[in-house]
Amino acid sequence: MNKKLVGSAVIGAAVLAIVAAQFWRGEDAPAAAPPPPAPTTTRGSLEVYRLADADGPGSAIEIPVPSSWAVTRDKEHASFRHGDLLLETDRVPITQEDALSGLQAVAGRQGGTVVEHAQIAERDAAEWDFTYERDGVPRRVTVVGLGAGDALVTIRFEAPAADFERDRSVLDEALKIRG
Structure with missing residues (x-):
């Protein structure tokens, strides 16, 4: 698989998790972890x-x-x-x-x-x-x-x-x- 595609997918998933955590106000909201440096x-x-x-x-x-x-x-x-x-x-x-x-x-x-x-x-x-x-x-x-x-x-x-x-x-x- 293309390494750039994999890297983009990882970054995209991290951004999606952060955005979802901002809009999800329930008590079970997942903690959004920042992407690794x-x-x-x-x-x-x-x-x-x-x-x-x-x-x-x-x-x-x-x-x-x-x-x-x-x-x-x-x-x-x-x-x-x-x-x-x-x-x-x-x-x-x-x-x-x-x-x-x-x-x-x-x-x-x-x-x-x-x-x-x-x-x-x-x-x-x-x-x-x-x-x-x-x-x-x-x-x-x-x-x-x-x-x-x-x-x-x-x-x-x-x-x-x-x-x-x-x-x-x-x-x-x-x-x-x-x-």
């Missing part, structure tokens, strides 16, 4: 990943993202593009002991190096660096993973290898995470 939203120029209550009520990871770049989304994965530059954020449901082992599991056999990264927003972090070739052009990629309970939140920056260091400030800004 979206796990990932963009607020201003922040990509926000809501975390499980185990991390504290209302806790989230807020990633600064470029507001003027073209954006595409698929569930909890967001891609921000500007020319040859790509910044992606994602939540990967993975059980890990720490951010390093989680990112190593994501990296698999793709190559590159995965190392510990200094904590970010008081969370364990790891960094994965690798290069690959697309259309004859070497591309450099850095992925930073943050431990987020039962998931790993990742920030991925990709650019042509020759321009990576010049444009690295995009990644540096994205790593000014709150949460």
